[in-house]
Amino acid sequence: MFPNRLASLFCLVLLLPVNVQAWDALGHRLTAYLAYDQMNDTEQSHWISILQAHPRFQQDFVDAMPADIARLGQAEQQRWQFGQAAIWPDIARGFQGFDQRRFHFPNRHWIDGTWVRDDVPLQGNIYLNMDALPEQTGPANDEITQHSDADNVLTGLVYARYALITQTSPEERAIALSWLLHLIGDIHQPLHTGALFTPNLFPEGDRGGNLTRVDGSNLHAIWDQALRGPSLNRNLAELRAIAAQLDDSFAFEPGQWMLESREILHADVYPDNVIANIQRSDNTGNQLGSMQLRDTYREAMREQALQRVAEAGHRILGTLLNLPR
Template sequence: MRRVISALLACLAVPLSPALAWWDEGHMQIAYVAYKHLHAPVKDKVDALLKLNPDYAKWTAGTPDEKTAKLYAFIHAATWADDIKGKDYDYKRDDANSATAGQNIGYADRNQHAYWHFKDINFTPDGVPLPPNDPVDIVTQLKLMIATLPPSSGATDDVRSYDLVWLLHLVGDAHQPLHAVGRFTKQLPGGDTGGNAESVIPATGEAIALHAYWDRRFGSYASPFGAMFDADDKDGLSSFGVNKISAAVSDPQAWIEESAELARQYAYAAPVSPGKNSVMLTRDYETNARNISRAQAALAAARLARVLNDTLK
């Protein structure tokens, strides 16, 4: 673990690129870079599964040929787990303690499962009591879905398709530092819900939640073409090298522990406040945030490609 963290921290020395992110474009760029490293037979298998998603026709509308349709579907699918939170989908809010929280039943599941997107490794810098962890989270579901995806699992194609679109999203989420941690302080004794309670002011001048600041490192809404263009820029995500030892780490719990360590060291670093008051970020803070985000997204892409090549080979 220390070796992997050291490799990630070494990435802070790389030259800066334009701001990157885990909103739509962040997930799309991660998916695109991962797709370029999939074996050809695996690309065919993931497309066959993605065709079972009800949004497949929307994802591929207007594409000029089958090859482009497969690529666009894969990139679009990485945002589906966030899309279903919108009112157009009529998916229900639920919680991690519900009877159906950890189910894996395919597209018959009409719950949003917002708690699948994170696992808070809670900590306190000043002795505030910590609550118990949720029984269902991103780690429990990633392990379940990775085990279910191979054809040999015996799961139906409907379930495997559902798990695939979730995997495309959750592997990215697991590498966003503030999807892995919750901080409890005397000013925030009920916790900060992964940086959503703190407010920061970046160089752009607006006040924004700390969590959202990190989520938007790649931008916000984007088309697949836009995400591909940005990723293939000379300083984009496609050009970022990933340590092979780090890329080979396959345990979702290890991914979360890495992200939590980065959050404690950098996301919560000064000048971030232990309370709700807005603070102006320094250049050093923003430089670290940009470089860590880029390194983590590239690592997420490499690990996503490895998971799919291994489970669908």
């Protein structure tokens, strides 16, 4: 179903600002575009009208628009604004004062790796030379929707959907839409769902790869930036090909999406040479320096990132189309 309406996405992506070249920005925007370009005009207008009630619409969706986008006309501007909504919860990190207290919820971007429930039986944590930490049992989706206690990526995602359905305040619905778009992207990034633990080096975990230094950066940042590269054309062509192969099952299953991320985290995120160096440092007490990732690892990581971004966009579409109006 994707190829028919994604033809125009190629030109639009080329107009993205240069500083939006990472999964945490470009990836979020692409997930939103993959969904938006599959909607008909009525559906697009519906979600844009909700977004226009955002309490910071002028500052963050109009004034922040690049000049190249602003010159393209209303349709392209609105598409860009929908993509901006998927990034907006990260923009809120930089707010100050009242706006930060109102809009910035740092715990909603990730989840403690010990958190499990019936449809998520796998911890997100990897344990080296130590026993697993006790599991924390999380609530089911229908329990989350009874309150606004959204303190991790899964509960935040479920609550954002709930708020879109039940909130009567236009401002709150616009905020919920932004969080829904963003958190579907976040839950598809493996390092948002767990961490690596060792008894000495990382007794409290490596913060989803943020403390594991690789290639002069850290593992989390490397995965966030997995779609950076010399050719946006190549990224787009591959995303379209992947999306075209996805089925049309649009069930809202955030637990399943998180489980997929955790399976990738366990199987693919921490390469053998990194694990060996971490274990050696943890056993000997020697300082752990920056480690090198092999080219084959980076290539496989990029393939995983493309798959997850395509799946996130597909699932944004399904989630929005199946919401009661």
